[in-house]
Structure formats: structure tokens, C-alpha cells
Amino acid sequence: MSPDLVVHSARQLLSLASPEGPRRGPAMGELSLITDGAVGIQGDRIVLVGNNQEAIAAAGSGSRLIDASGKVVMPGFVDPHTHVVFAGDRASEFEMRLQGASYMEILAAGGGIMDTVRATREASLGEIVNQSRKRLDRMLAHGTTTVEAKTGYGLDTESELKMLDAIRLLDESHPIDLVPTFLGAHAIPVEHKGRVDEYVNLVVEEMMPALEPAGYLDHQPPLFCDVFCEEGAFSVGQSRRILQKAKDLGMRLKIHADEFNSLGGTALAVELGAISADHLACTPEKEIRLLADSNTVGVLLPGTPFGLAEDHYAPARKMIDMGVAVALATDLNPGTCYCESMPFILALACRHMGMTPAEAIVASTINAAHAVGLGHEVGSVEVGKKADLLILDIPDYRHLSYRFGTSLVQTVIKAGRVVS
Numbered sequence: 001m002s003p004d005l006v007v008h009s010a011r012q013l014l015s016l017a018s019p020e021g022p023r024r025g026p027a028m029g030e031l032s033l034i035t036d037g038a039v040g041i042q043g044d045r046i047v048l049v050g051n052n053q054e055a056i057a058a059a060g061s062g063s064r065l066i067d068a069s070g071k072v073v074m075p076g077f078v079d080p081h082t083h084v085v086f087a088g089d090r091a092s093e094f095e096m097r098l099q100g101a102s103y104m105e106i107l108a109a110g111g112g113i114m115d116t117v118r119a120t121r122e123a124s125l126g127e128i129v130n131q132s133r134k135r136l137d138r139m140l141a142h143g144t145t146t147v148e149a150k151t152g153y154g155l156d157t158e159s160e161l162k163m164l165d166a167i168r169l170l171d172e173s174h175p176i177d178l179v180p181t182f183l184g185a186h187a188i189p190v191e192h193k194g195r196v197d198e199y200v201n202l203v204v205e206e207m208m209p210a211l212e213p214a215g216y217l218d219h220q221p222p223l224f225c226d227v228f229c230e231e232g233a234f235s236v237g238q239s240r241r242i243l244q245k246a247k248d249l250g251m252r253l254k255i256h257a258d259e260f261n262s263l264g265g266t267a268l269a270v271e272l273g274a275i276s277a278d279h280l281a282c283t284p285e286k287e288i289r290l291l292a293d294s295n296t297v298g299v300l301l302p303g304t305p306f307g308l309a310e311d312h313y314a315p316a317r318k319m320i321d322m323g324v325a326v327a328l329a330t331d332l333n334p335g336t337c338y339c340e341s342m343p344f345i346l347a348l349a350c351r352h353m354g355m356t357p358a359e360a361i362v363a364s365t366i367n368a369a370h371a372v373g374l375g376h377e378v379g380s381v382e383v384g385k386k387a388d389l390l391i392l393d394i395p396d397y398r399h400l401s402y403r404f405g406t407s408l409v410q411t412v413i414k415a416g417r418v419v420s
């Protein structure tokens, strides 16, 4: 049977075929590039990856052809760490920060994330879905086809479940696939201020047991659980308690570690077999070594220091050289990084973290797919995988990090359909 759709004549087809799992070390700089490349799609799946002659031979009279002459074709971006679902915005806090207030000072004063918690608690499910959908539309237009989405602006059982409902509704109704993460331990809500252990009890004894009757633990692949392990948020001991409970419930683990202070969150992630440890801006060398020797992916978020106008970028160069499987994400959130664009994150990664353009592409596609447990399904152009493809109007993949501030994505194909 001939393919429904054939994308042909790509000057560079970046296949990123990685049957061995996430790429590390020198392999992070390899794109498995095919010149004069072509991709055949049947339904929502890739059925052919090769050169032009093979594609033309396979195409039938019913096949739709898309000419990618002079262009770059690559897998859709996977954004493996976002807080895309929320209500309201924090434009006024942005202005306060520009005038000198720090993120932790704003948080200690009851502002910052608490503003978003208030707005998200007050908003109806429909309002949250509608506001978040616009962000997903922009993400799709910038080439993102799979998004991890966290809760964590509810911080009570009812509102956290409302956020999971919003993520599910968006996944069902938007072309982007959303991967849900429960982040009940994102911050300590005002009603538990100064009583963190009491809030951890609520997370472990009320919120997490409510996930199963609400149908969130039947989800395939299983729901992720994340914790913000940081001074002013949750200690390593509290994080361990929450993540261990999640593990007992069959959830997969993620952690916000070492964003501002090194508490030992990365070592905890490795010890518990977390799928990823995220931020890692000030991870000590001995914990980088633990990460390199583990299956935990290091998800780096250079948009956050940029968004805060600070310079605590994660040491990506050192991590890659030491063998960590590095991924990149936007960290899209209304406080520290309101950024919907993965290409902009690639541009930052090359300038502020010493990554090469090829490493940045690997980190935002196949390695990012592994960071959300979908390495078998998306993140590379391989036969059998979901047909999530981008056509970029650039002559060479390096333009993707070299140029910034405008979208170079010409066409987005999601699950075999042209969607943007």
C-alpha cells in the first residue's frame, strides 16, 4: 500500500534514529542526517524513511506529495517540562523583578506563584482550558508536538484534580499530545504557611489517594509525580516521602532539583530511579557523576535564568562531556519563564550552556521524548513511530540555534496531518 503522504526532497532530513535509548556523550552531537531525504506516512505512522528515489518509487497515484526542496525536515519538538496549564498572568510581578525584587523574596511575601494559585483556584475548568489552549496553539506553531504538563497551581485536592481534568481535556481536543504530571508539592499554599509537614501530609494522605478514584492512575503511560525540592519549598526528606508514595502507587517520578540551591535532589532522583531530574543549575560534580551513571535524564531549562535576568545556567557542556543524557524544555510558566518556543530555548542553550546546535536538537527531540517516557513513540523519524514532523524553511539545521526571535517552522505535521 502506498503512503498517504510523502514529504520529499529534503535538503537535510534529521532522522535522529536512536534505538538504544537517549543519546549521551559524542552521540548527542549526531543527527543521523540524510541528504535528499524523504518520509512516507500512512495514517498517523511513519512507514518509510529514506532518500528521494525510494520515496518516489513507493508513492502511488493517491499519495499527497509535499516538496521540501532546500529545507530541513526533522521530528516535532518534545517539550518535557512545562507548567502550561494555569489561569491569569504575572506581568506586574515581572515589572517588580525588573525593579530589583528576587523570585524567592516575592514568594516569601505571598506573591509570585500564590497569585497563579489564587487565579487557578477561582477559574472554572472551561476558563483554564481556554486560556491554556491559546498557549498550546503557539507551541504547535513553533514546532512542539508533545508537551509534558504539570499541575501545581491548585495545591488543594479539588483544584489539583481540576488541573488534571484540564490537561486531559486539552489532550483530547488539541493536536498536541499532553503528558500529565501531578505536582501537588509545587509550593506551600498560604493556608499551610509555616506548616510544611502538615501540607506534605495532605499531599500524601489526601491528594495522592484521590488520584485513583478520579481515574488518573489508570492512565497509560502512568501519571508522573514531581516535587519542587528547594529551600522555601520542600526538603529532600519531604520530597522523598512524596516520591516514595508515588512510586508505591505505580507513578513515575520527576523532580525539580538544584534550581537555586543544591539540597541533594539529584542524588534522590537517581536513588529512586526517577525518569528525569530537572533544572540542575547548581548540581555539584559528584551528583552529575551519579546522573551520568544512571538512566535518569537531566532536563535543563535555560529559559528560566533568562526569564529571571539571572545567569545561573546549568553546566550542560560539563554534563554532556561527563555522559549525562541531557534534554531541553521551556519550563513554560507564568512567573519565571513565559516562553512557548522551543527554538528560542535551543538558541539559549547554545549561547549560555555551551551546547552545539546538533546537541540542542537531540536534547529537544529524542532525549526529551525519553524524559517523558515516550522514546519508543516520538522524538525521531523512524519507521513505526508517530508521524510528528517539522519542515523548516532553512538550508541547514544550524540555522535553528543561530537565528532566533522569529519562527523558522514552515509546516507542522502531527500524527500524519498537516496542522500548522
Ligand SMILES: [Zn+2]
Binding pocket: 081, 082, 083, 256, 331
Ligand atoms: Zn518547573
